[in-house]
Amino acid sequence: MDxxxxxxxxxxxxxxxxxxxAVCPPATVAELADRREWASGTWPELIRQGWAxxxxxxxxxxxxxxxxGYALLPVPWWTTVGLALPVYQAAGEPLxxxxxxxxxxxxxxxxxxxxxxxxxxxxxxxVASAVDAGxxxxxxxxxxxxxxxxxxxxxxxxxxxxxxxxxxLRVLGSLTFDSVPxxxxxxxxxxxxxxARVRDRAAMLLAAEAVGxxxxxxxxxxxxxxxxxxxxxxxxxxxxxxxxxAECYAEVExxxxxxxxxAAAHDGPAGGPADATASAVLAGRRAAVQSxxxxxxxxxxxxxxxxxxxxxxxxxxxxxDGSTETLxxxxxxxxxxxxxxxxxxxxxxxxxxxxx
Amino acid sequence: MRLHDDEQEAEFRxxxxxxxxxxxxxxxxxxxxxxxxxxLRGWNRTLWTGGYAGMSWPVSYGGCGAPPAVQEIFVAxxxxxxxxxxxxxxxxxxxxPTVIRHGTAVxxxxxxxxxLRGDTLFCQGFxxxxxxxxxxxxxxxxxxxxxxxxxxxxxxxxSSYADTADACLLLARxxxxxxxxxxxxxxxVDMSTPGVTVQPLRQMSGDxxxxxxxxxxxxxPESAVVGPAGSGWRVAMTTLAHERGTLxxxxxxxxxxxxxxxxxxxxxxxxxxxxxxRDQLATLHVEVExxxxxxxxxxxxxxxxxxxxxxxxxxxxxxxxxxxxxALGFDVATPRSPWRAYWERERLRSRTSTIxxxxxxxxxxxxxxxxxxxxRSR
Numbered sequence: 001m002d003x004x005x006x007x008x009x010x011x012x013x014x015x016x017x018x019x020x021x022a023v024c025p026p027a028t029v030a031e032l033a034d035r036r037e038w039a040s041g042t043w044p045e046l047i048r049q050g051w052a053x054x055x056x057x058x059x060x061x062x063x064x065x066x067x068x069g070y071a072l073l074p075v076p077w078w079t080t081v082g083l084a085l086p087v088y089q090a091a092g093e094p095l096x097x098x099x100x101x102x103x104x105x106x107x108x109x110x111x112x113x114x115x116x117x118x119x120x121x122x123x124x125x126x127v128a129s130a131v132d133a134g135x136x137x138x139x140x141x142x143x144x145x146x147x148x149x150x151x152x153x154x155x156x157x158x159x160x161x162x163x164x165x166x167x168x169l170r171v172l173g174s175l176t177f178d179s180v181p182x183x184x185x186x187x188x189x190x191x192x193x194x195x196a197r198v199r200d201r202a203a204m205l206l207a208a209e210a211v212g213x214x215x216x217x218x219x220x221x222x223x224x225x226x227x228x229x230x231x232x233x234x235x236x237x238x239x240x241x242x243x244x245x246a247e248c249y250a251e252v253e254x255x256x257x258x259x260x261x262x263a264a265a266h267d268g269p270a271g272g273p274a275d276a277t278a279s280a281v282l283a284g285r286r287a288a289v290q291s292x293x294x295x296x297x298x299x300x301x302x303x304x305x306x307x308x309x310x311x312x313x314x315x316x317x318x319x320x321d322g323s324t325e326t327l328x329x330x331x332x333x334x335x336x337x338x339x340x341x342x343x344x345x346x347x348x349x350x351x352x353x354x355x356x
Numbered sequence: 357m358r359l360h361d362d363e364q365e366a367e368f369r370x371x372x373x374x375x376x377x378x379x380x381x382x383x384x385x386x387x388x389x390x391x392x393x394x395x396l397r398g399w400n401r402t403l404w405t406g407g408y409a410g411m412s413w414p415v416s417y418g419g420c421g422a423p424p425a426v427q428e429i430f431v432a433x434x435x436x437x438x439x440x441x442x443x444x445x446x447x448x449x450x451x452x453p454t455v456i457r458h459g460t461a462v463x464x465x466x467x468x469x470x471x472l473r474g475d476t477l478f479c480q481g482f483x484x485x486x487x488x489x490x491x492x493x494x495x496x497x498x499x500x501x502x503x504x505x506x507x508x509x510x511x512x513x514x515s516s517y518a519d520t521a522d523a524c525l526l527l528a529r530x531x532x533x534x535x536x537x538x539x540x541x542x543x544x545v546d547m548s549t550p551g552v553t554v555q556p557l558r559q560m561s562g563d564x565x566x567x568x569x570x571x572x573x574x575x576x577p578e579s580a581v582v583g584p585a586g587s588g589w590r591v592a593m594t595t596l597a598h599e600r601g602t603l604x605x606x607x608x609x610x611x612x613x614x615x616x617x618x619x620x621x622x623x624x625x626x627x628x629x630x631x632x633x634r635d636q637l638a639t640l641h642v643e644v645e646x647x648x649x650x651x652x653x654x655x656x657x658x659x660x661x662x663x664x665x666x667x668x669x670x671x672x673x674x675x676x677x678x679x680x681x682x683a684l685g686f687d688v689a690t691p692r693s694p695w696r697a698y699w700e701r702e703r704l705r706s707r708t709s710t711i712x713x714x715x716x717x718x719x720x721x722x723x724x725x726x727x728x729x730x731x732r733s734r
Contacts, residue, residue, distance in 0.1 A: 001359055002656070218728075237733050239721070245728055249727060257653060275642075328631075337616075
């Protein structure tokens with residue numbers, strides 16, 4: 001086992017933090033969130049810097065996802081690179097621009113959408129929910145054809161009806177496909193396996209993002225605890241405050257270890273731990289929610305105001321937070337010890353279901 | 357980054373497994389084997405003969421100089437195979453690294469080979485009745501003797517394995533009033549010196565793992581001083597950093613085995629279909645895996661040096677997970693379960709975990725001040 005970052009990986013993380021810190025201070029996050037806008041001006045620069053480079057390993061992607069969670073820059077990176085890029089890669093096509101994956105949110109193997117081949121090529125029908133469409137130029141669509149899964153490209157066009165969610169920087173919505181023309185990217189039988197890997201990797205990246213969210217919230221709290229004085233002393237000198245933050249730090253570092261484990265499992269040979277992604281997701285979300293809530297508490301009356309930045313991160317943490325389905329999936333793995341190791345597909349499905 | 361063993365690691369693991377199988381009795385179906393002091397010493401000797409003593413120590417001091425991944429394989433496989441974990445735990449994990457870091461050439465030659473061979477079992481004499489978390493408040497005094505060396509008088513408490521130890525790493529005040537960090541000095545004391553008496557203390561679990569050491573005018577030579585006289589605080593902090601970092605790797609490996617005992621207890625009790633029990637087990641599994649990976653990161657980051665303050669979270673969180681594993685084992689094992697007696701003892705034993713080696717309160721303070729940079733809280 002080796003869970004250390006290489007020099008290059010450390011540099012990558014450092015460069016990402018510096019760049020995002022410059023283009024996306026908390027005031028910018030607040031402005032974009034209140035206007036429901038994305039950082040369209042920064043996107044080309046990210047692409048130029050190689051953030052969508054298909055050669056990036058899962059570990060490197062996890063580092064970038066963590067930095068995006070830390071900065072909360074509103075760009076469609078997770079949907080484009082996390083969800084859509086591997087499909088274009090498999091099809092031998094370049095990225096058409098920002099993209100997303102239209103998939104069944106409960107993670108079931110049978111897509112909700114149907115694809116049929118007519119004289120004029122492929123057409124897609126059906127209604128998809130819980131899609132993070134963002135400013136996608138093209139949708140990668142998982143649709144069934146003759147009972148099997150195929151992955152298709154559909155130019156943006158079907159009407160996206162966003163649902164008000166807790167995080168204005170990540171809005172899910174429904175999409176209606178009414179005989180929409182599509183082109184086949186990856187057909188059966190390869191599409192099903194690819195889709196499973198994409199779902200799992202994307203869930204791992206959300207866990208990485210969660211750790212970034214947690215780290216930033218902890219940062220807000222520590223900064224405040226050092227400066228804010230009450231009873232003549234900085235409040236961070238009181239153990240009731242400092243011990244709470246020490247616990248958050250432990251939570252963040254333990255979750256980070258699990259994210260790296262999950263990322264390393266992706267970069268390694270098949271047959272890694274079946275619980276890797278689910279464990280990272282569970283720990284990442286808990287760290288994010290716990291750190292954000294601790295930050296609100298430590299920042300006191302200021303912490304609960306709209307103008308104080310913490311709620312932007314707290315909203316993301318809650319968007320990431322889910323039901324106990326992940327726990328059930330991990331328990332399946334624990335009790336499958338000694339057997340064949342349990343079917344990893346199941347775990348992924350449970351994680352994915354929570355995103356709906 | 358990678359999770360799988362590379363070729364060298366896979367080879368080491370395979371040969372270690374064979375070796376452990378050949379040298380250890382089978383793991384009991386229920387509970388864990390209890391080893392006598394004589395058997396523990398024997399196991400030390402076996403490890404040394406097999407070439408497995410001092411995995412993390414530098415080769416130049418007789419250790420194996422093993423890379424972090426190999427160290428982790430060693431502790432994990434040893435724990436899995438039921439190897440005794442108390443065998444010279446303090447000597448190998450804490451005193452050895454301290455002597456390597458602060459000791460003289462003579463001290464290294466005198467003590468390190470004995471620790472590795474298992475001939476010299478160490479205990480640690482830090483805490484006192486009036487100095488627990490506030491270690492600098494110790495009252496044990498070492499006074500320069502007219503004929504050279506020092507005379508030490510005082511009382512040490514909560515000293516693990518002192519009843520079987522051959523030597524003690526002892527902290528005493530050589531100068532100044534209690535409470536100050538300067539004026540403290542660390543000594544390597546031979547436990548057979550006249551004036552040293554050991555009285556085992558029975559814990560609530562019924563075990564007597566630690567003792568009270570009384571020192572009455574104990575003569576120690578000048579050569580027993582570790583690091584310059586008066587720098588004992590720094591030396592003790594090295595020892596404690598290893599207790600919370602290096603030792604934590606072993607503790608985490610043992611916790612993974614303890615978790616497996618919990619899983620087997622749950623299955624034996626038929627509670628593996630209980631949703632609440634399953635959820636608790638899954639939560640604990642996630643924490644055990646997180647600790648395992650974090651321990652690996654800590655060892656790799658330290659790279660032969662002293663563990664960073666960041667490693668403190670390992671001991672902090674290990675102790676909490678240890679207690680929760682034992683509590684769930686106790687709750688699940690019904691009075692008729694063959695596991696009942698084991699978890700009764702473990703439940704009581706585990707309360708020590710958040711106190712020994714730095715209370716959780718002290719450890720949170722270290723993280724807050726030294727990692728997060730918050731102002732001092734006292």
